[in-house]
Amino acid sequence: MVAMPHPTSHAKPTTRDDVARMAGVSPAVVSYVVNGGPRAVSPANEAKVRQAIRALGYRPNAAARALALGSSEMLGMIVSDAMNPFFASLARAVENAAAERGYTLLLADSQASLRTERRLIKNFAARRVDGLFLCSMLFEPDLMDLEQADIPAVLLNHSTDLATAGSPAVVKHGAGGHGSNSVGVAFQDGARMAVEHLISHGHERIGLVMGGNAGGDLDAREVGWHQGIQDAGLTAGPIVRAAFSREGGYRAGQELLARSERPTAVFVSSDQQAVGLLCALHEGGLRVPEDLAVFAFDGSPESEYTWPRLSTVAQPVKELAQTALEALLAPRPGGETQTKIFPTELVLRASCGCH
Structure with a gap:
């Protein structure tokens, strides 16, 4: 068995190579264990890597991971009132749907302020989230910061005059028309x-x-x-x-x-x-x-x-969340966007x- 030294508060930051040396594996194997792939690792090697991680107190570098994956694995969501039980339920449903796909959700509250909403959009664009769910104060919000950063957005809880009876209705928009996908109810x-x-x-x-x-x-x-x-x-x-x-x-x-x-x-x-x-x-x-x-x-x-x-x-909160996530992570070819409206009950x- 490999001896496991105690990490000290004065030690330099532990790297992936340190974990690999202690576990007796390659740095790539450590990466596969930490990231859950893309290649499989034998149970024995995985156990040694995880034991070394615990002993050394290793924390993966999120920035380096994001750079390697080309993804921050983080999604943003802006609501107009986080204290509103409806938005709290919607945010939880979105968070659960995102977690199933391996994403972390960052929630922000505009507090019914258009100025705050615009500031939060700029902040999320600067942080390079992989996408943004926006419960906006406006029917047609300004998404220029997201578009310039090539970050997709979905207008969630979006109001429209589109009527639907008994089943979800979908309206498609050509490229260059409606700027983002939207999901809402009738x-x-x-x-x-x-x-x-x-x-x-x-x-x-x-x-x-x-x-x-x-x-x-x-x-x-x-x-x-x-x-x-x-x-x-x-x-x-x-x-x-x-x-x-x-x-x-x-x-x-x-x-x-x-x-x-x-x-x-x-x-x-x-x-x-x-x-x-x-x-x-x-x-x-x-x-x-x-x-x-x-x-x-x-x-x-x-x-x-x-x-x-x-x-x-x-x-239908759960359906809204699932549909919004799919619209965010699976953009339609050719820049086509769509509005999906669910019936109410x-x-x-x-x-x-x-x-």
């Missing part, structure tokens, strides 16, 4: 279905609590809300503009409480807003759904633990009047 269809469900409970005056975006563009959820009301021949209820946050929803609830004529139901553009809204309604003495029915959007884990439990338009609970 926001408009989901909102319309939620409104139609509220109408089925007999509601004729349905309000909207709507979050905003940095570009001031019309959100597809608002379009779907309008469509559901218009198709039923009803008059639209009041619109309350509020931040995509619990506090925003709470303030929207206070505004609704202050109105002399309140709607009997409200569609809320995110679960997080709806949580704050429910708090304000409870404080104001309103019963949900008897006095005001509530239907939200996202399908976050938090929606199942409100009181009453929140009816919501659920997004109504999760019916007590807040809309279902039991």
